[in-house]
Amino acid sequence: MACLAAAVAPNVELLGAARALQGIGAAAGGVVAMAMVRDLFGGRPLVRMLSRLALVNGLAPVLAPVIGSWLLLVMPWRGIFVALACYGLFVVCVSLWIAETLPRAWRHDAGHATVGQRYRSVLSDRVFVGIAIVGAANFTGLFSYLSASSFVFQQIYSFNPQEYGLLFAVNSIGIIIGVQSASRLTKYVGPQWILAVSTVVMLVSSLLIVLLDQAQAGLWGVVVPLWFFIAACGFGFPCVQVLALSAHGHEAGTAASLLGALNFGIAGIVSPIVGILGTGSAVPMGAVMAVCALVSIASLWLVVRPRTVPELAH
Structure with a gap:
């Protein structure tokens, strides 16, 4: 409607x-x-199923502009x-x-637990709070790219709409590779350790965007590290979801709503900062992405504390 x-x-x-x-x-x-x-689902099967869901969630904001541009042709x-x-x-x-x-x-009956009690139960979980911050920071980093990419590639590097759409398509492959790799690796290591690797890759990639842009490395100095940043986002998406939901089967809806609200709420507030910082280079985009990665790393190691997260059931 x-x-x-x-x-x-x-x-x-x-x-x-x-x-x-x-x-x-x-x-x-x-x-x-x-x-x-x-x-x-629960345990490791939950990782596989959430990986499929994360694939759709991660691809949607990347592919939506491409599909929209195609529809505008007709x-x-x-x-x-x-x-x-x-x-x-x-x-x-x-x-x-x-x-x-x-x-x-x-x-439960409607009177079994109030909405406030359910939210209090979820928010009292240290791991959930830390993972929610990690997820929101990662999603904000991705949205910073989405909000700045048209300025960077169409205005600075003079991409036409077809070339810009092709860039989105190539970057979407990075998300697919990241999500599927995470799903397979959870058979051998916990999702918290996969998340630890992905956040470091995000930080290094975003810093490379800033450094290579300042060194005037040209288009490839932005495109290549950007692809790895986006792939690392895909690497972490299913891990964030499984760590946030695995301990909250009875409050899955509450936990999922909090996770989504933080993701989109913080991304909507922070991503416009890229435009405020300037659109004359890729530095503002890379800098905001780097800050998001730093927040993810800090929350993962100081709040979540990977060594204290219990292993998933098989």
């Missing part, structure tokens, strides 16, 4: 209101999907909202066939 309202909005105020409703609906879908996966901008409405109708039809996933033993 929000998509159709946006498609026929006569002014920017109503368009903004419709877009806000779209955001609420999209956020609910992401939270429910994570909670359903946690209802059905329809006006309002047509994009009609296409989204059709997709939403398809999702509604599919959801009608999905059975209840929450085990009966985990179901």
Whole structure:
């Protein structure tokens, strides 16, 4: 309904209101999907299933601009909202066939626990809080790239729309490789250690963007470390989700909602800072990404403390 309202909005105020409703609906879908996966799986199988979910979540913000640019070749901008409405109708039809996933033993009466009690239970978990900070910082680093990339590549390096779309496609391959690698490696090491490696790669890659840009290394001095940064984000996405949800099967929806709110809330606040710092080079983008990586590393080692995280069940 929000998509159709946006498609026929006569002014920017109503368009903004419709877009806000779209955001609420999209956020609910992401939270429910994570909670359903946690209802059905635990231990290492949870990692595999969340890896598949993380693949979709990670690819969506990267591929969405590309798909949108393709649609604009054959329809006006309002047509994009009609296409989204059709997709939403398809999702509604599919959801009608999905059975209840929450085990009966985990179901509670409405009065069993208040919303505040559930949030208090999740937020009292040190590991969850630390992992939520890591996830939000990683997601903010990715969004910093998304918000600055058009300035960096289209204005500084004069990419045309097709070249810019190709760059997004190549970077999406990095997310796929990262997510799938993490899924396989959890058979041998805990997700907290995979996350430790991914955050270091993110830091090194973002610092290389700054240093190579200052050294006037040209386009490849930005593109190559940026690809590794994005791949490292994919490497960490499923690990963040499994560490945040594994101990909260009974409050999976609450934990997932907090995780999503922090991810998008902090990313929405911080990513515009890249534009404020300037768009004349790749340095502001790389600097914000480096700060995000530093926050991730600090939270992982000072709050989560990987050595104290219990191993996942097989």
